[in-house]
Amino acid sequence: xxxxxxxxxxxxxxxxxxxxxxxxxxxxxxxxxxxxxxxxxxxxxxxxxxxxxxxxxxxxxxxxxxxxxxxxxxxxxxxxxxxxxxxxxxxxxxxxxxxxxxxxxxxxxxxxxxxxxxxxxxxxxxxxxxxxxxxxxxxxxxxxxxxxxxxxxxxxxxxxxxxxxxxxxxxxxxxxxxxxxxxxxxxxxxxxxxxxxxxxxxxxxxxxxxxxxxxxxxxxxxxxxxxxxxxxxxxxxxxxxxxxxxxxxxxxxxxxxxxxxxxxxxxxxxxxxxxxxxx
Amino acid sequence: xxxxxxxxxxxxxxxxxxxxxxxxxxxxxxxxxxxxxxxxxxxxxxxxxxxxxxxxxxxxxxxxxxxxxxxxxxxxxxxxxxxxxxxxxxxxxxxxxxxxxxxxxxxxxxxxxxxxxxxxxxxxxxxxxxxxxxxxxxxxxxxxxxxxxxxxxxxxxxxxxxxxxxxxxxxxxxxxxxxxxxxxxxxxxxxxxxxxxxxxxxxxxxxxxxxxxxxxxxxxxxxxxxxxxxxxxxxxxxxxxxxxxxxxxxxxxx
Ligand SMILES: Nc1ncnc2c1ncn2[C@@H]1O[C@H](COP(=O)(O)OP(=O)(O)OP(=O)(O)O)[C@@H](O)[C@H]1O
Ligand SMILES: [Mg+2]
Numbered sequence: 001x002x003x004x005x006x007x008x009x010x011x012x013x014x015x016x017x018x019x020x021x022x023x024x025x026x027x028x029x030x031x032x033x034x035x036x037x038x039x040x041x042x043x044x045x046x047x048x049x050x051x052x053x054x055x056x057x058x059x060x061x062x063x064x065x066x067x068x069x070x071x072x073x074x075x076x077x078x079x080x081x082x083x084x085x086x087x088x089x090x091x092x093x094x095x096x097x098x099x100x101x102x103x104x105x106x107x108x109x110x111x112x113x114x115x116x117x118x119x120x121x122x123x124x125x126x127x128x129x130x131x132x133x134x135x136x137x138x139x140x141x142x143x144x145x146x147x148x149x150x151x152x153x154x155x156x157x158x159x160x161x162x163x164x165x166x167x168x169x170x171x172x173x174x175x176x177x178x179x180x181x182x183x184x185x186x187x188x189x190x191x192x193x194x195x196x197x198x199x200x201x202x203x204x205x206x207x208x209x210x211x212x213x214x215x216x217x218x219x220x221x222x223x224x225x226x227x228x229x230x231x232x233x234x235x236x237x238x239x240x241x242x243x244x245x246x247x248x249x250x251x252x253x254x255x256x257x258x259x260x261x262x263x264x265x266x267x268x269x270x271x272x273x274x275x276x277x278x279x
Numbered sequence: 280x281x282x283x284x285x286x287x288x289x290x291x292x293x294x295x296x297x298x299x300x301x302x303x304x305x306x307x308x309x310x311x312x313x314x315x316x317x318x319x320x321x322x323x324x325x326x327x328x329x330x331x332x333x334x335x336x337x338x339x340x341x342x343x344x345x346x347x348x349x350x351x352x353x354x355x356x357x358x359x360x361x362x363x364x365x366x367x368x369x370x371x372x373x374x375x376x377x378x379x380x381x382x383x384x385x386x387x388x389x390x391x392x393x394x395x396x397x398x399x400x401x402x403x404x405x406x407x408x409x410x411x412x413x414x415x416x417x418x419x420x421x422x423x424x425x426x427x428x429x430x431x432x433x434x435x436x437x438x439x440x441x442x443x444x445x446x447x448x449x450x451x452x453x454x455x456x457x458x459x460x461x462x463x464x465x466x467x468x469x470x471x472x473x474x475x476x477x478x479x480x481x482x483x484x485x486x487x488x489x490x491x492x493x494x495x496x497x498x499x500x501x502x503x504x505x506x507x508x509x510x511x512x513x514x515x516x517x518x519x520x521x522x523x524x525x526x527x528x529x530x531x532x533x
Binding site: 063064065082083085087088089091092093094095097099108109112140160 | 431433434436437440441443447451455456458530531
C-alpha cells in the first residue's frame with residue numbers, strides 16, 4: 001500500500017499496457033500495441049514516431065476522448081475513460097474559436113467554470129502574457145499567424161492550470177524558425193510552472209530540445225521501441241541545438257527512427273501504387 | 280490617399296458605373312427604335328414616373344406594407360427554421376428522412392399554391408405572410424443543418440476535453456460556428472420571402488407593392504410599372520443591408 005502510494009505520488013501519469021484496435025474482422029488495424037511508460041511530476045516527456053504510428057490515437061486515449069481501449073491510462077488511481085479535469089489538451093489542428101477575441105478564447109474554460117468576469121480576464125491576461133501575445137488580446141484569430149493561433153490554444157489550455165499538459169504536434173504546421181522559438185517559450189513556461197508535460201511529435205530536434213525523456217515509437221503497430229533519457233542541462237534554450245551533446249542525441253534517436261520511418265514510407269508508397277493500379 | 284480610396288471603393292464604383300452604362304445603352308436602344316418602347320419604356324420615362332407614383336399612388340405606404348409583411352414572414356422563418364434545423368441535426372434518422380423533402384420545398388413554386396392558402400387564411404395579409412414564411416423556411420432549415428454539421432471536429436473535441444454539457448456545446452461551439460452558414464441560409468430565404476410576398480400581392484391583388492404593380496400594369500402604365508419594380512428592388516436592398524449589419528455585429532472578426 002505504502003509503495004503504491006509512493007509510486008502514484010511520483011508518476012503523474014501512467015500508461016500501462018495500452019492497446020487500441022480500429023475496425024473489425026479482416027480490416028483490423030492495431031494503432032497502439034502494448035504501450036507502457038510513465039510521466040513523473042514536473043517531467044517533460046515526448047513521444048516520437050513516424051506518421052501513422054498511432055500517436056494521435058494515444059493522445060486521444062490519454063485525453064479521455066477515446067474511452068474504448070485495452071490496458072490502463074492512470075492518473076493517481078483513476079483509470080481514464082473520459083476527459084479528466086487534470087489533463088489539458090492542445091490539438092494538432094488549429095483549434096481557436098474564430099468568433100472570439102484572443103482574450104475571450106483564452107478565458108473560455110474559466111467562463112465554463114463560472115469564474116467571475118474580472119477574475120477570468122485577469123487570469124487569461126496572465127497566460128496571454130506568458131505566451132507573448134499581450135498586445136494581441138483584442139485581436140481575432142483571423143488576424144493572427146499560425147504560430148500565434150497555436151500560442152492562443154496553448155494559453156487557453158494552461159489557463160485552467162491542468163496538472164498534466166498534453167500536446168499533439170502543436171507546431172507541426174509551423175516553419176522551423178517559429179518552431180524553435182516557440183520551443184523556447186514552451187521550455188520557459190514549463191520551467192516556470194514546473195508543468196508536467198507530454199508532447200506528441202514527429203520532429204526530432206523539437207523532441208530533443210524540449211524533453212527530459214523521449215519515447216520512440218515503432219511504425220505499425222505502434223509499440224515503444226526505446227525510451228531515451230535526455231541529459232541536457234536545464235534551464236535550456238534553443239541555443240542547445242548547436243551543442244555536441246544535442247547532435248549526439250539526435251543522431252542516436254534518428255538511428256532508431258530511420259528504420260521505422262522508411263518502413264512507413266515503403267508502406268505508403270506501396271499503398272499509392274496499389275491505388276494507381278486500381279484507379 | 281485619394282488613390283487608396285479609389286482602390287478600396289473600386290468594386291462599388293465599378294458596379295455603379297456598369298449600372299449607369301447599361302441604363303444609357305437601353306435609353307439609346309429604345310430611343311433608336313431597336314427595342315420597342317411599349318415593351319420596355321426608356322429609363323428616363325421611368326425616372327419621370329417616380330414622382331407620379333410617389334405622389335399619386337402612395338407608393339411609400341405600399342413599401343411600408345410590403346416591408347412589414349416581409350419582416351414578419353422573414354423573422355418567423357428564422358425563428359422557426361433555425362430550431363427545426365437544430366433538431367434535424369441532432370437526429371440523423373429525421374435528417375435523412377426529411378432533407379430531400381425540405382430541399383423539394385425550397386425549389387417548389389409555392390406562389391402557385393395561392394388558392395389553397397386563400398381558402399385557409401382568406402384574402403388578407405395573413406395569406407401573404409404565411410406564404411412568404413413557408414417559402415422562406417426551407418433554406419434556413421437546410422443551411423442550419425449544414426452549418427451545424429460542418430463544425431470542425433477539433434472544436435468539438437476542445438469542448439469534449441473541457442467536459443462541456445450538451446447545451447454549452449450547442450450554444451458556445453456549434454451555434455457560433457454554424458452562424459456564417461446560417462446567414463447564407465437567411466439571405467437565400469429572404470430572397471424567396473420577398474419574391475413570394477410581392478408575387479402573392481400581385482396575384483390576389485391585395486396589399487403593398489405587388490398590388491400596385493398589378494394595377495399599373497393593367498392600366499398599361501409601363502413607366503409606372505417599372506418604377507414600382509424599382510421600389511421592390513429598393514426594399515430588397517434595404518433588407519440586405521440591414522442583414523449585413525446584423526451579421527457583422529453578431530460575428531466580428533470574420
Ligand atoms: N477512427 C479511426 N478508425 C480507423 N482507423 C483509425 C482511426 N484513427 C486512426 N486510425 C488508424 O490508426 C493509425 C494511427 O493513426 P494516428 O492518427 O494515431 O497516427 P499519428 O501517429 O498521429 O499520425 P500523424 O503523425 O500523421 O498525425 C493509422 O493507421 C490510422 O489509419
Ligand atoms: Mg497525429
